[in-house]
Amino acid sequence: xxxxxxxxxxxxxxxxxxxxxxxxxxxxxxxxxxxxxxxxxxxxxxxxxxxxxxxxxxxxxxxxxxxxxxxxxxxxxxxxxxxxxxxxxxxxxxxxxxxxxxxxxxxxxxxxxxxxxxxxxxxxxxxxxxxxxxxxxxxxxxxxxxxxxxxxxxxxxxxxxxxxxxxxxxxxxxxxxxxxxxxxxxxxxxxxxxxxxxxxxxxxxxxxxxxxxxxxxxxxxxxxxxxxxxxx
Amino acid sequence: xxxxxxxxxxxxxxxxxxxxxxxxxxxxxxxxxxxxxxxxxxxxxxxxxxxxxxxxxxxxxxxxxxxxxxxxxxxxxxxxxxxxxxxxxxxxxxxxxxxxxxx
Numbered sequence: 001x002x003x004x005x006x007x008x009x010x011x012x013x014x015x016x017x018x019x020x021x022x023x024x025x026x027x028x029x030x031x032x033x034x035x036x037x038x039x040x041x042x043x044x045x046x047x048x049x050x051x052x053x054x055x056x057x058x059x060x061x062x063x064x065x066x067x068x069x070x071x072x073x074x075x076x077x078x079x080x081x082x083x084x085x086x087x088x089x090x091x092x093x094x095x096x097x098x099x100x101x102x103x104x105x106x107x108x109x110x111x112x113x114x115x116x117x118x119x120x121x122x123x124x125x126x127x128x129x130x131x132x133x134x135x136x137x138x139x140x141x142x143x144x145x146x147x148x149x150x151x152x153x154x155x156x157x158x159x160x161x162x163x164x165x166x167x168x169x170x171x172x173x174x175x176x177x178x179x180x181x182x183x184x185x186x187x188x189x190x191x192x193x194x195x196x197x198x199x200x201x202x203x204x205x206x207x208x209x210x211x212x213x214x215x216x217x218x219x220x221x222x223x224x225x226x227x228x229x230x231x232x
Numbered sequence: 233x234x235x236x237x238x239x240x241x242x243x244x245x246x247x248x249x250x251x252x253x254x255x256x257x258x259x260x261x262x263x264x265x266x267x268x269x270x271x272x273x274x275x276x277x278x279x280x281x282x283x284x285x286x287x288x289x290x291x292x293x294x295x296x297x298x299x300x301x302x303x304x305x306x307x308x309x310x311x312x313x314x315x316x317x318x319x320x321x322x323x324x325x326x327x328x329x330x331x332x333x334x335x
Binding site (some may be wrong): 020026030032033043047049051054055056057059060062063065068070075076078079080081082083084085086087088089090091092093094095096097101106108111112113115129145166167168169170173174175176177178179180181182183184185186190191194195197198199201202203205206207210214215216217218219220221222223224225226227229231 | 234238239241242243245246247248249250251252253254255256257258260261266268269270271272273274275276277278279280281282283285286287288289290293297300301304305308309312314315317318319321322323324325326329330
């Protein structure tokens with residue numbers, strides 16, 4: 001079986017955009033939550049919007065909000081938090097490289113700007129099935145990006161109308177979301193050591209030296225544990 | 233003004249970091265091999281970050297927040313939906329705070 005030659009066409013973009021629509025409602029709701037929390041933590045609408053456009057990662061943006069509200073001067077801590085959360089994209093873009101390396105550089109680098117979890121998974125499935133139009137990756141990325149931006153703005157506006165966010169537990173949505181994402185990331189016993197190491201680092205820090213660095217150091221502790229545990 | 237200034241500096245840093253992760257694997261293929269050990273480390277990090285976000289609320293030890301986190305865990309197990317679990321957790325916190333304020 002020989003696969004089709006790799007192309008990058010408008011039809012491919014459209015096909016990716018249409019097939020990724022099932023992802024859009026979830027992304028929009030997630031965007032709503034981020035927009036609302038960003039407002040609650042004191043960001044302006046423009047700052048929230050720019051963050052959604054240029055960071056474009058729900059979990060990384062939520063983590064950054066926590067770091068920012070703990071310690072607003074910790075630029076390095078914010079950057080490292082984003083790296084720790086988005087490190088998985090290094091794996092995604094490495095996996096998709098054989099496909100994207102056959103289109104032009106600007107097309108490939110532009111497409112990767114919009115790479116998301118759902119769109120990547122969808123694109124890899126299409127590639128495995130023999131589909132070769134790399135426009136698909138851009139289209140499925142756009143299908144996530146547009147509701148993400150829209151959700152952010154609407155969420156920000158809704159939250160700014162709310163009279164007393166604390167009374168409704170809105171400030172707690174951030175750790176609540178983080179806990180829920182953490183549980184959904186759980187893949188079994190392989191994650192026990194990373195989890196235990198992160199707790200061992202984060203709890204003492206949170207008790208005795210609270211700062212934005214708690215998030216970074218907990219992430220690094222988990223990564224180190226994951227590497228050490230590998231192959232045992 | 234100062235906080236604003238450092239926000240935009242941080243935003244620039246975060247944008248570069250995020251994009252670097254997105255293109256990193258693509259550009260590095262052929263130069264660096266992503267070993268299974270490195271992959272295990274990259275995959276383990278997000279769970280640690282989430283622990284780092286939740287830790288201050290556990291350390292503070294206030295009953296509404298602790299009950300809220302337990303609610304998140306239970307609802308997550310039952311529904312597998314992070315949105316539903318987070319909303320349920322926030323609702324429990326809101327109710328808990330009202331009870332504490334009333335009591």
